[in-house]
Amino acid sequence: MIKVYFLGTGGGMPSKNRRLPAFLMKREGFSALFDCGEGTQYTFTEYGLSSVSLDLIGITHMHGDHVLGLIGLIESMGMLDRKKPLNIMGPKRLKEFLYASFEMSHFRPKFELRFIDEYKGNGIRVKKFETCHTVTSQGYILEEEEKVNLDVDRLKAIGVNDWNVLRKIKGGEDVTYEGRILHHEDYIIKRSGSKVVYTGDTRPCENTVNASKGAALLIHDSTFLDEPSALTYGHSNVSEAATIAQQSNVNLLALTHISARYPEPEPLIQAAKKIFPRVTLPNDLSFINVE
Numbered sequence: 001m002i003k004v005y006f007l008g009t010g011g012g013m014p015s016k017n018r019r020l021p022a023f024l025m026k027r028e029g030f031s032a033l034f035d036c037g038e039g040t041q042y043t044f045t046e047y048g049l050s051s052v053s054l055d056l057i058g059i060t061h062m063h064g065d066h067v068l069g070l071i072g073l074i075e076s077m078g079m080l081d082r083k084k085p086l087n088i089m090g091p092k093r094l095k096e097f098l099y100a101s102f103e104m105s106h107f108r109p110k111f112e113l114r115f116i117d118e119y120k121g122n123g124i125r126v127k128k129f130e131t132c133h134t135v136t137s138q139g140y141i142l143e144e145e146e147k148v149n150l151d152v153d154r155l156k157a158i159g160v161n162d163w164n165v166l167r168k169i170k171g172g173e174d175v176t177y178e179g180r181i182l183h184h185e186d187y188i189i190k191r192s193g194s195k196v197v198y199t200g201d202t203r204p205c206e207n208t209v210n211a212s213k214g215a216a217l218l219i220h221d222s223t224f225l226d227e228p229s230a231l232t233y234g235h236s237n238v239s240e241a242a243t244i245a246q247q248s249n250v251n252l253l254a255l256t257h258i259s260a261r262y263p264e265p266e267p268l269i270q271a272a273k274k275i276f277p278r279v280t281l282p283n284d285l286s287f288i289n290v291e
Contacts, residue, residue, distance in 0.1 A: 002027045002290040006282040007043045011257035020065045030122035032056040034198050040069035052082050056119050059090035060200025061137035071101045078109050085112035091136050129211040131202035134234035144193025151187045194290045204240040212248035216290045222255035238268045242275035255281040
C-alpha cells in the first residue's frame with residue numbers, strides 16, 4: 001500500500017486554506033517527497049512527519065512555489081544529523097541552484113546528495129516524464145514492483161506442501177516432485193503493483209496520458225475552473241485534468257495546484273465530474289491510501 005499525504009495543494013502563493021505544493025508518498029521501507037514549496041519543512045514539523053527518513057525528493061520544475069522550501073528542508077536534515085544519502089530528481093539546473101544557495105548561506109550538507117534520473121529500490125520504482133509547462137518541467141511515476149505470489153490452492157490440490165518446493169517455484173525454478181515436473185509459470189500469480197502519477201504544473205499533455213495509463217491515482221494540475229489564461233500560464237482547467245484522467249483510465253483523479261481565487265472546492269469538483277466521475281479535491285494534510 002502507498003500512502004499519499006497532500007501537504008500542500010495550492011499554487012503560486014499560499015492562501016488561507018492551501019499551502020504550496022508538496023506531496024509525501026510512503027510505503028513500507030520507503031518515503032519520497034514530490035515538490036517542496038516554501039514552508040514544507042514547517043508542515044513536517046507541525047504534524048510529526050519525518051524529513052530525515054526521506055529516501056527521495058523529486059522536483060517538477062524550477063518555479064519558486066515548487067522548490068523554494070528545499071534549501072531549508074535540507075539544512076534542517078543536516079541539523080538533525082542525517083547520515084544516509086538523499087536521492088534527488090529534478091530539472092538539470094536544480095543541482096546548480098542548490099549548491100549556489102548552500103555557498104551563499106555558508107552551508108554544506110554532511111550527507112551525500114545523489115542526483116539521479118530514476119530511482120529503484122525498496123520495492124518501488126520512480127521514473128520521470130516530460131510535461132508541458134512554460135519552463136522545463138517533468139512529472140513523476142511512482143510504481144510498486146510487480147507482486148509475485150504462489151497459487152497455493154492449486155499446488156495443494158495436487159498434494160504439494162513441501163515448503164522447499166514452494167520456495168523454489170516462487171523463485172522461478174521448475175521442480176521435479178514425485179516424478180512430475182512442475183513448471184513454475186503454471187503456479188505463479190503475478191499482479192501489477194499500484195501506480196501513482198504526479199504531474200506538477202502542466203497543460204493537458206499526451207505524455208501525461210501515456211504515463212498515467214492504468215494508474216491507481218493521478219494527481220493533476222487543476223489550477224483553474226475554466227480560464228483561457230490556463231493556456232497562457234501553462235496550467236490546466238479542471239475539465240482538462242478530468243479529460244486526461246478519462247483518456248488514461250485511472251482509478252482516481254486528485255485535483256491540485258488550486259488557485260487562491262477558489263475558496264470553495266465544490267464548483268471545481270462538479271465541473272470535473274461532468275467528464276470523469278472518480279474525482280477528489282484533497283484538503284491540505286489529508287491523505288489517500290492507494291492499494
